Amino acid sequence: MKNNHKIIAANWKMNGSEELLKEFSQFVRAKHNDIIICPPFTLIDSAKAFLPSFIKIGAQNCSEEDKGPFTGEISASMLQEKNVSHVLIGHSERRILFKENDDVIFKKAEAAIKSKLTPIICIGETLSEKKSNETLKVLNYQINGSLAKINRCEKVIVAYEPVWAIGTGLTPDENEIKETHLYIKTKLDQHFNADTPILYGGSANAENCSHIISIENVGGLLVGGASLKTRDFTTICNC
């Protein structure tokens, strides 16, 4: 059975090309799921030009500042000028490699909302946190620090990405996904007025997408590596 109306988001990270955009635009067809492609900043204009209009464009990061002496940074209002509709905030690569903490992530989410972008706020535990049975504690901490301070009327998307599942070919089992997504949903429902979609991310691929997306409280997928393979990603978009 097809899953109705889920969100399939692609995080291209520091990859991709105009050729990949052109190739993907030839394969993809509008179906039941919402598709969001997040290419590197430099490909945003090309994504607008080459992809069909039913595909939404997202960015992978934005500054918490609006403008000023912040060499190399890009603000949410600059993304808004490019007609970007979504922005990934607090991906674990940014948390770990660029030392972004929950307070910065909250400020970035606020900046995105102010510029009418929907933030896709990423949370998830590391392998050592999982091994010490701290998964729910970490999610609680991340939600309290980065999401619970956002105005309850705002629309956000959350992506649950266990850090140990990213790029490893490993995924949590069904019960683990059920448990974490229910936990996140319960916390978000206490805070936000509207239903907040909760995406799963981490080694989602053309083989496991239908199963993962059918698990209770999984509102869609955030896909890394498999989103760079046109045929695989087309399959995922249609799952």
Ligand code: 13P
């Ligand atoms: P992979 O799908 O390559 O595991 O990456 C997931 C991810 O980090 C998406 O943001």
